[in-house]
Amino acid sequence: MATDRRAEMSAEKKDAFLGAHETGVLSLARGDEPYAIPVSYGYDGTGRHFYLRLVSTPESEKRQFLASEPNVRFVVVDDETDTYRSVVATGTLTRMDPDELAVEEIQQYGEARRPLFEVWPEDREDLDIGLYRLSPTSITGREVTIARDDGT
Template structure:
């Protein structure tokens, strides 16, 4: 039987793993004690500030998603990868802050130059019919774990 233990990733290993961006899952807390609203998403990561950036799409039939985005609740973001040397994952929690053109400050503009949010087409609607909104997560907590090895 495999015994896959994990160890906490160093900040350097975590930043290397997150890179400038990739894919993961964002999860919004439900205000009415219902299940969380979770969706696959692409992200950008700025190692200089430790902030995550998201491009969220809202389509004409996404009233439920829009309601979760517009709430001021806690979110969780998880990214995971299986490599030749084992698995790695990072979990970040906090609140989203929308980035609007009118509120675009120099720090955000600089960070947006350092990140890369992959365009992943996972939409039910054609991308031209969607409204894209940008958000920043300045995490309250970030944890990274990686596989330590296997035993018998």
């Protein structure tokens, strides 16, 4: 039988973890209705902000949820080894005006990877490409190390 050891991650471990990854799941809530999507992101460990480039079509659920200024939860996980790690950030998204971005913020959007290919059912000019910043009200992290009965 396997046993596990759980630990809360320190602020330094959370920052290192978030800086080393580039994708997570963004969950938006509007009333009792949830919406979740995988996205890429950039992370500023100094200011503890997430930077997201979100693309939506005119009638998409994503655009409707973003227009409602929803509460958000952003989850990043890593389960590639015997230690499972996850970080959850909660807060609100702020749409950023590209003309008002500082050089450091522009660099963070560069960390938000674009997909290798894009397929959209709408014409490109109908797409809304929005730059958003998530300034979390909380960031929690946990790591669980699995110890197997065979000692590995």
